[in-house]
Amino acid sequence: MNVTIFSDGEQLSRAAAEYIVRVAQEAIADHGRFSLALSGGSTPKKLYGLLATEPYRSQIDWSKIEIFWSDERCVPADDPESNYRMANEVMLSKLPIQPAHIHRMPADEADREAASQAYTQDIQRTIGTNGTPRFDLIQLGMGPEGHTASLFPHQASLKEFERLIIPVTVPKPPPARLTFTPALLNAANHILFLVTGAEKDEAVQAVLEGPDQPEEYPAQIVRPTNGEVTWMLDTAAAGKLRKQS
């Protein structure tokens, strides 16, 4: 696990963009494709905007990318709360990516179980069906209580190691969501956590330096069986870490 602390959000976002470019180039060189799952919230917005601008934009072959979401709110795609809408506005609408390679999570469908199944099949069709599909990179955030994707403390979702996508109801509004499960997260080749803000300093310290208690701090459940976890924090979120790396 790599942990890097940055003095401000701009530095963190640029380092994250450089990291994603590197992983994308390695993945495309290795197997001709880069499968990337985006998250929601406010932290990654700056990063996503940077990826659509130089020097990062021209360093990725966007024709070889498959974009997914690690969670989505059950709202229309044009709703201000939609994770798809945020990424589309600041990044995807500005890049030469064919619509077929932008896999919006259908969280606005009435039948959330069927939508979860459909997204599972889309992932399996796109990035592989032998065993659990292995994303090249899943970018995640973390909430002040340690949630990640839409996996929240003390919820049954934390014990989901069979299904890949499930519907959940969570305390952070909007409550109805679809989310990657620990099974899918832990099959990833790379996980990139981007965490900023002093309100997360307790959870950051607990997750990175505390005892193993994923029921309390779901971000701890993210331990890829054969992958690398990278944390990029700003100084505020890292404020309670004992070991300043």
Ligand SMILES: O=C(O)[C@H](O)[C@@H](O)[C@H](O)[C@H](O)COP(=O)(O)O
């Ligand atoms: O849909 C969501 O809400 C996100 O995927 C969620 O897991 C987010 O990453 C964290 O809540 C951190 O959000 P911020 O980066 O806005 O603090």
